[in-house]
Structures are given as structure tokens and as C-alpha cells.
Amino acid sequence: MIEVKRPKEAFLSVFAYRMAPKEELFTRGHRACQGCGAALGLRHVMKAAGRNTIVVNATGCMEIVSSPYPYTSWAVPWIHVAFENAAAVASGIDAAIKVLKRKGKLDPNKKINIVVFAGDGGTADIGLQALSGMMARGHNVLYVCYDNEAYMNTGVQGSSATPYGAHTTTTPAGKVKFGQGYWKKNLPEIAVAHGIPYVATVCPSFPLDLIRKVKRALELPGAAYIHLFAVCPTGWGIPPAYAVKAGRLAVETGIFPLYEVEYGRYRLTFDKKLKPVEEYLKFQRRFRHLTPDLIKTIQERVDAEFARLRVMEEATNRPDYRSVSGI
């Protein structure tokens, strides 16, 4: 049995939050709904990234709420790009910075972070090709997918990241169907398959874990991918006051496992006895039609995925395991 050292951040009490950086770069005044997990997540990513950051924002809720002309919530350079090409634009910025440094127009030692924010629709569906190219070429970009599990900005249409059984306006639950009929696309694993240095999952209900992972992603050279679980009270049908709790329950039930993969080595960053998935599903309007049989199917899938992650962690931390970087 391999002993894996767990980082402490995901287990710290909420009072430890005073340790988080104070500077706000995704600032107040934006128009996100009350309890928006995506807005909370972006705020924390920016605390970790710091001022020397260029943000590339695909169309979606976070772009809409943060930039109603003539206002902005961004205290860093920010570019809004089309729904489908955020990773391509970020790749271009990376190439431009390299050229400017080579030509002596920019201090070659200056560290400039490039961070993409795109939703699950803009990542799992329409932006996947651009993201794959960015990762394959190894651009120095951190791509953050904030996953609210549907196309929220345009009215809660299902995406390929919508969870099994969820009601959306394009996967309606009724007499004929029970909501989304296939399993959520596993984006972190698609990123891992590209062999990039760093992939992680984060949830704003665990802010210190999130901040540590963003810092790690930015300090490693090359492309990094972070999948951010973004509770959406409006689209999911939960009271805004429950948003942080819903995020915690997603992690504690194993619906959304917290882990990181550094140079191919897996590490679960939150690994405790899991609560039943029903505790997470039962207070959300989008799941209220689920029958005990469907809940059982979801439970089996969650158990299997968590077990698979434990196996990956065990296998990739053996002393004889050779990671993708050869270290």
C-alpha cells in the first residue's frame, strides 16, 4: 500500500480563510446572481494569480456579468473573445509575449500569467478543439473551465458536462425521459491524456485548496488545466444561501472528487469516507424527479469513479512509476 501525503488545505477549517491573499482583482459590482459559485471561484483564482495576469474570457455568464459597458469588475488586462476560441486567443498571447521577450521589448524575466476562463459549454463542447490544440502545443497558459453544468447564460440548456439525470431546458424530465440521458464528459481526464504538466479539480467551497492549486498550475512551465465546480443556484434550483454547502456536499459525496495530476502522478486532495450521493441530489430542483433506481445508478457510478481515482493514485505514486515527464 503506497502512502500518499495529502496537502492540508482542503481539510482546514473555514476560519483558516484569513490566510487567503487579500487583494481583489475580480472585484465587487459584477452582476452575477446571489450565491454564484462561478463568481466566487473566479475571485479566488484571481487572488492566487495576482496582478501580473492577462485574462481571456469566453462568452458566457462570467463575461456577461463582469463587463456591462461602461463598467468592469476586472482589475487586470482582460479580453472577451468568442464562445469557441478562448484557448486559441490565449495561445496567440503566449506566442506574442515570447516574441516581445526575444526582441528585447519585454523583460525576459518578467513572469506574466495568462489565464482563460470559459464555461462548460465553451469548453466541453464548442471550445474543445481549440483547447486540445493549446494543450498539445504546450502553451504557457492556465485554462480554467468553470463548470456550472449547463449553458446558463442562454437559459439552462444541457451541455456534455450536464450530469446524468439532470433536468435542463433541452433535457427536460417528464413522462418520456428522466433528464440528461448520458454521463458527464470527463474533461480533467481529457486534459490528462494530453500529457500536460498539471491538471486539477477545484471547488470554491474549499478556497485554500483552490488557491494552492492555481499557484501550482502557474508556477509549472507549460499548459495547465483546472476544472472548477461552479454551483449555479439559478440554473440548479437551490437557495443562494445553500451554494457553498452544495459545493461541499458535491466533494463530500464524491460527485466531484478533488484531485490533482502533476506530470502524470495522481493525488486525491480530499479523501474521506464518502456521504451518500442522495444528500447532494435531494435539495436541487433539477434532480427532484429522480427515482430511487436512478439515484442508485448514480451512486454506483460515483463509487466506481472514486475507486478508479484511488487506483490511479496508488499506481502512479509507486517508486517504479515513470511519469510522463520521465521524472
Ligand SMILES: Cc1ncc(C[n+]2csc(CCOP(=O)(O)OP(=O)(O)O)c2C)c(N)n1
Ligand atoms: C458560436 C456561438 N454560438 C452560440 C452562442 C450563444 N451563447 C452565448 S453564451 C452561451 C452559453 C455558454 O455556456 P457556458 O460556456 O457553459 O457558459 P455559462 O453561460 O454557463 O457561464 C451561448 C450558447 C454564441 N455566443 N456563439
Ligand code: SF4
Ligand atoms: S446563472 Fe448561474 S452561473 Fe450564471 S451568474 Fe447566475 S448563478 Fe452564476
Ligand SMILES: [Mg+2]
Ligand atoms: Mg455553463
